[in-house]
Amino acid sequence: MDELISNLLMYGKSAEHSVLSTLAELEGARKRGIPLTVEERKCAYRAVRELLELATEYGFNENLWQNYLSFLLMTDENPFTLTAEKVGAGEGSVNRFVERDFHIFRALFRYDFGALDAALGTDCFSVLTDYRALPKPAVRCYRAVSEKVRALSRSLAAVESDEAFFHTMSEFYRAYGVGKFGLNAAFRLEDYEKKGVLLKAIRNMDAVKFSDLIGYESQKEELRKNTEAFLRGQRANNVLLYGDSGTGKSTSIKAVVNEYYKDGLRMIEIYKYQFRRLSEVLAEIKNRNYRFIIYMDDLSFEENESEYKFLKAVIEGGVETRPENVLIYATSNRRHLIREIWRDRNDVEQDADIHRSDTMEEKLSLANRFGLSIGYYKPERRAYHEIVTALAERHGITLEREELLRRADCFELRHGGVSGRTAQQFINAELGN
Incomplete structure (x- = not known):
């Protein structure tokens, strides 16, 4: 195993994963005739525990080792996988490196852990290849991930040639994508500025559907039509859902993501204080083969807050254009988003502003940049x-x-x-x- 893993090129990042590297070191020591003592057994147990934690998190079952390898293949973002996500595998010199890596993964899929278990005095790895998980309620947001991993794992285990392995993986990348965006529906922006933008998957997103929101049929239909046009690559508008609290604005946007996740729609939730990092977020997602909704919940600004200017520039008006695979959906209890006061209407008399109504125009300009505004009001x-x-x-x-x-x-x-x-x-x- 150590020789196999050390020869990975395009998927070399997977070789750095702790489970894979730990097992490679243990197998390398065994083959060199080094006795495996209590310390090596502890390392093996840590690797098994990490596999079990991953299996519990994502709902793996049956052959956890093959599930784990499939998961690595699904999440390794490299030049080949990112290209295959957008246009398929195609023809290119890089395919030779990928085919060699897939030959190694085929060998890892069939790897016999019997000798390692014997040297360690355990049966851990043999159990993992025929695993039966305890029955438990499925985590709704990861059910789709679990199904994808297990289906891919079974397909790859059944192929009989390197060419078939290559075809299976390239078709998977084209259909579902690669990495965190291929597996998850929603993300939030973490604030680790030294590491750059970090989009973290939201694990407990509500699995609400449009049918769960009773009433508001015309509002839901407008939102559907705009989203479907966006997914078809047609012109679509940024959307502002405004109105009374508790009427289903946020629920509607969650339902949009849940309903169109299978069509490549993803959501990134961002808070007001993070608007200054919007350009970094857009740079990370603009070349991916997904459609993204930047979601801003309960959006509003007080008179002394200026963060809205970052948002204005991103929506329309900045030098850098908004990527075509990105829309902004926001909810607010305020129709015009920014707090208005009577003084704004009397800027000449009270504040000596030369141009009457400029203050009001500035405050209204943000809401006007949402091409579609949908009202949600309290029911009768x-x-x-x-x-x-x-x-x-x-x-x-x-x-x-x-x-x-x-x-x-x-x-x-x-x-x-x-x-x-x-x-x-x-x-x-x-x-x-």
Whole structure:
């Protein structure tokens, strides 16, 4: 194994992974006749534990060793995989290096750990090649990742030639991509400035769908049409979802990502204080074969805040154009995003501003750069009752309609008015009783 791993070229980054490098060192020592003592056994156990942690996180099963190798192949971003993601494998000299690496991976897929287990006095690695995970609730956000890894693992284990291995992997990269963007739907920006931009996968994103948001059909349809045009590579607009709290603005955007993830849509959540790093984020994603939504939740600015100017430049007006594979979707309780005061309308008289209304124009200019603005307003009482009734039916609450609505109205009076959020909170309270 040590000789195999040391000869990886294009996928050399995978050889640096701790599990692979640890096993290579142990096998190298065994083949050189060096006795494997307690310390080597501890190293082996650490490698096994890391494999098990990865398996638990992503839901691997059956042959964890082959699942692990497949995971490395899926996440190794190198010149070949990034090109294959965009245009397929094609013809090129680089393919010779890749084919050699795939020959090594084929050998690793069939690697016999019997001698290593015997030298260590364990049976760990033999167990990992025929593993049965404990039954547990699936982590929804990683179910798709788990299915991809296991399906690819089975396909690669079944191929009978290096050429078939190459074809299987290149087709996978073309269909699903490579690295964190190929596996995950949503990300957030971590603030490690010394290391540059770091986009970290969001592991516990709500798996909400459009059908979970009752009502607001015209708003959802507008959002769908704009997103579908974006995914087809047609002209689409940045979107501002504005209106009352608890009406489903954030839920709608999460539903968009969940529904169109399979079509290559990804979301990056970014906060107001991170706007100065927007250009770095765009530089990292502009050449990837995905469509990205930059998501800004509960967006608004007070009078003395200037971060909105970074956002204005990115949306429209900066020297560097926004990449065609990026749109900005934002939610806000304010239609115009920036706090307006009466003094803005009297800038000449009170602030000696030479040009009347320039202050107001500056504040309105940000909202005007969202080509599509969709309003979400609190429902009328009848619509609130429809939401409550639908949610009660969905969750199996069997109260008589009259009693259900009476309780819902009483709950609403104590919890801030009618809205979809209030209806859901009422249902949660009923389920908890």
